[in-house]
Amino acid sequence: EVRLVESGGGLVQAGGSLRLSCAASGSTFDDYAIGWFRQAPGKEREGVSVISNSDGDTHYADFVKGRFTITSDHAKNTVYLQMNTLKPEDTAVYYCARAPYSDYVSLDRNGYDHWGQGTQVTVSS
Numbered sequence: 337e338v339r340l341v342e343s344g345g346g347l348v349q350a351g352g353s354l355r356l357s358c359a360a361s362g363s364t365f366d367d368y369a370i371g372w373f374r375q376a377p378g379k380e381r382e383g384v385s386v387i388s389n390s391d392g393d394t395h396y397a398d399f400v401k402g403r404f405t406i407t408s409d410h411a412k413n414t415v416y417l418q419m420n421t422l423k424p425e426d427t428a429v430y431y432c433a434r435a436p437y438s439d440y441v442s443l444d445r446n447g448y449d450h451w452g453q454g455t456q457v458t459v460s461s
Contacts, residue, residue, distance in 0.1 A: 338362040338450045340370075340432050345455030348422055354457060356417040358432030366390050369435040370415040371448060372406065374428035374457075381431070383443025387415060390438035397443060422459045429454040 344356040358370055371386035385396045385406040394406050405418040415432060433448035440447050 338434060340434060340450055340452035342430065342432050342452045342455040345430060345457045347458045347460065350422060350424055350459055350461050352422050352459070353418070353420045354422065356419065356430055356432075356455060356457075358415045358417075358452060360413045360415070360434065363434075365410060365413045366438065367436075368438055369440045370408070371433050371435060371443060371445075372415075372417045372430060373433060373443075373445060374426075374430045375454075376425075376428040379428075381445060383445060384430070385417060386435070386441050386443060388438050388441050389415075393439070393441050395441045395443065419457070422457075424459045424461045426457060427459050428457060430457050431455075 339361045341359045369388045372384040375381040387394045387406045403421045407416045431454045432452045434450040435447045
């Protein structure tokens with residue numbers, strides 16, 4: 337059974353940093369991509385970043401480029417999202433998700449088949 341568990345969310349002031357973790361289990365880590373998505377109240381879920389676990393290829397949404405960094409630790413089967421220079425508009429529930437193909441570095445959520453439960457990130461002004 338594929339399982340994704342997010343952690344690391346919390347309350348931070350604008351300009352601060354947080355690191356989210358997505359621990360994966362139940363399938364071969366190198367065989368898929370992991371994406372981060374977020375959903376703010378009243379808004380649709382949107383893609384933030386994705387990493388291929390086979391070749392490390394990454395992709396970022398324009399609104400986080402230069403501020404967020406996605407990395408993958410194969411020893412721990414965990415993907416991280418380092419979020420710097422946070423803004424109040426980054427406030428959302430952040431989810432990680434698995435795409436069943438390692439070369440799927442797209443932020444189209446239709447390509448993801450398993451999702452975590454989410455972790456709340458709140459950025460105060």
